[in-house]
Amino acid sequence: MTDCSVIPASARQVPELAQFRRIVVKVGSSLLVDRERGRLKRSWLAALVQDIARLHERGAEVIVVSSGAIALGRTVLRLPPGPLKLEESQAAAAVGQIALARRWTEALAIHEIVAGQILLTFSDTEQRRRYLHARATIGKLLELGAVPIINENDSVATSEIRYGDNDRLAARVATMVGADALVLLSDVDGLYTAPPVGNPHARHIPLVTHITPEIEAMAGGAASELSRGGMRTKVEAGKIATAGGACMVIADGRVEGPLGTVMNGGRCTWFLSPSNPVTARKKWIAGTLLPLGTLHVDAGAERALRRGASLLPAGVRRIEGAFHRGDAISIRGPDGREVGRGLVGYDADEAGLIAGHSTQDIETLLGHGGRATIVHRDDLVVFGSEVPEGE
Numbered sequence: 001m002t003d004c005s006v007i008p009a010s011a012r013q014v015p016e017l018a019q020f021r022r023i024v025v026k027v028g029s030s031l032l033v034d035r036e037r038g039r040l041k042r043s044w045l046a047a048l049v050q051d052i053a054r055l056h057e058r059g060a061e062v063i064v065v066s067s068g069a070i071a072l073g074r075t076v077l078r079l080p081p082g083p084l085k086l087e088e089s090q091a092a093a094a095v096g097q098i099a100l101a102r103r104w105t106e107a108l109a110i111h112e113i114v115a116g117q118i119l120l121t122f123s124d125t126e127q128r129r130r131y132l133h134a135r136a137t138i139g140k141l142l143e144l145g146a147v148p149i150i151n152e153n154d155s156v157a158t159s160e161i162r163y164g165d166n167d168r169l170a171a172r173v174a175t176m177v178g179a180d181a182l183v184l185l186s187d188v189d190g191l192y193t194a195p196p197v198g199n200p201h202a203r204h205i206p207l208v209t210h211i212t213p214e215i216e217a218m219a220g221g222a223a224s225e226l227s228r229g230g231m232r233t234k235v236e237a238g239k240i241a242t243a244g245g246a247c248m249v250i251a252d253g254r255v256e257g258p259l260g261t262v263m264n265g266g267r268c269t270w271f272l273s274p275s276n277p278v279t280a281r282k283k284w285i286a287g288t289l290l291p292l293g294t295l296h297v298d299a300g301a302e303r304a305l306r307r308g309a310s311l312l313p314a315g316v317r318r319i320e321g322a323f324h325r326g327d328a329i330s331i332r333g334p335d336g337r338e339v340g341r342g343l344v345g346y347d348a349d350e351a352g353l354i355a356g357h358s359t360q361d362i363e364t365l366l367g368h369g370g371r372a373t374i375v376h377r378d379d380l381v382v383f384g385s386e387v388p389e390g391e
Contacts, residue, residue: 014207015247015270017263020181022061022142022277024246025052026170026237027185029067031253038075040068040099044256045107051259052147053111061142063177065150065170066104069096097151104149114146119153125172128326132343135176142177171237175244178277178378182241183262184234185253190269191231193218208271211239242273245280278378286341286381289328293321293348295355295374302333305340305382310373313362316355323348331375342380345371 017023027048034041052062070089073096079088101117108115118137124130141148152169167184174182188196189204196202208215219232234250241248251268255261262268275283297305301315311331323329329344344351351374353365362370 015181015249015272017181017183017249017259018055018058018060020060020179020247022063022177022179023055023181023183024063024065024170024174024177024179025183025185025259026065026166027067028166028187028253029071030187031185032066032068033071038071040072040103042103045103046110047256047260048258049104049107049111049113051257051263052108053113055259056111056113056145056147063138063142063148063150063173063179064104065166065173066100067151067166069093069100069151072096072099093153100151101149104147108147114144116141116146116148118148118150120150120169120173121153125169125176128343129324131176132326138173138177165233167233167237168240171240171244171246171248174241174246174248175277175280178281179246180277182237182246182248183259184237184248184250185258186231186234186250187252187254188231188250189252189267190250191215191218191235195231204267205269206267208238208269210274211235211242211271238271242271243280245273245275245277247271247273281378282381285328285343285379286383289341289343291321291330291341292327293319293323293329293344295319295329295331295344295351297331297333297339299334302339305331305380308377308382310377311342311375311380312359312372313351313354313357313374314359316351316374319348319352319355321348329375331380338383340380340382342375345374345376345379 032041032045033039052064055062070084070092073092073094074084076095076099077092079092084092097119101115105115118134120134124134138148150169150173152166170182170184173179191205191208192202193205194202205218216235219230219235238248248271249262249268251258251262251266273280295311295316296318297311297315298317301311304315305311321329323344324347325345326343328341330341331339333339346354350366350370354362354370354374357365359372362372
């Protein structure tokens with residue numbers, strides 16, 4: 001099978017992990033937990049954390065999406081091998097999440113790095129208000145130099161409202177936090193033209209420029225009972241991540257120090273993104289979301305926005321619409337022309353209370369502390385300057 005989206009590594013420059021600023025690393029259960037004994041692979045985790053520490057030293061921000069809670073918890077609770085019922089999985093997760101967080105905390109502490117645990121559900125990345133809260137929390141942890149350790153909240157999620165695998169969760173997290181790279185550590189060293197087990201004709205693919213139906217057809221089947229993902233879910237994750245501006249790599253996680261192996265040129269498969277996280281997000285805001293309200297700003301605020309600033313309450317003169325925090329809104333200047341669009345940081349009623357006032361007055365006006373900006377520049381597109389037409 002030939003596909004123009006598949007390019008030999010020698011024909012085009014393959015990305016280097018060290019070049020990325022914000023990296024999401026997904027760790028599967030089968031890599032982290034010994035299947036026979038149901039125990040954590042401590043030496044493997046220590047080597048991975050050493051890789052993370054090296055990236056930290058280079059100035060990269062690292063987020064980990066870690067499976068393993070159910071695998072650890074089922075051992076503690078002495079649950080039998082094989083598929084678990086929903087309530088058994090939730091009980092195992094409740095116990096295992098404690099153990100998993102402790103192991104990551106201890107391993108990172110050796111390198112004087114703080115771990116922060118975040119449990120997400122499907123709704124947290126689908127409902128905009130929850131999405132913004134999760135994004136803000138992860139962003140603050142990164143700002144403070146911590147490594148967020150994220151897992152799906154299996155102890156409360158039901159089969160109808162869950163991801164079902166951490167590959168897609170990791171891709172959603174990557175787009176949510178504006179990561180420019182997603183690393184899926186797997187039990188295989190990348191994508192092949194066919195499942196490589198028992199197939200001598202299967203050919204490794206080092207670089208995928210875009211995901212086509214032919215690429216999707218190459219994905220393999222299911223994984224082990226400890227891991228819910230397979231190559232198919234990894235390709236699906238690739239579609240999410242690359243659309244959000246992140247390059248993705250599938251790499252062999254079975255070796256000790258798997259990130260170091262990737263950085264040293266080890267075999268893997270890179271999926272390229274046609275854009276970067278900022279451009280992808282700006283296009284989404286500008287062209288996909290329907291504005292639910294309008295903020296009318298003064299000339300000074302318009303000038304500040306065109307220079308790349310956030311929109312402060314003081315520059316807002318009038319508000320229209322019944323919107324909620326996280327909704328898309330239109331921003332118009334003194335002449336009525338649309339200056340740009342963005343995701344608003346306040347509900348309409350609170351925005352109306354603080355409009356025209358200094359940031360220092362927000363707490364007095366609202367009766368509680370609030371964000372300094374009505375629209376943050378990361379959630380803002382200014383027309384004619386940031387996302388040209390046809391880009």
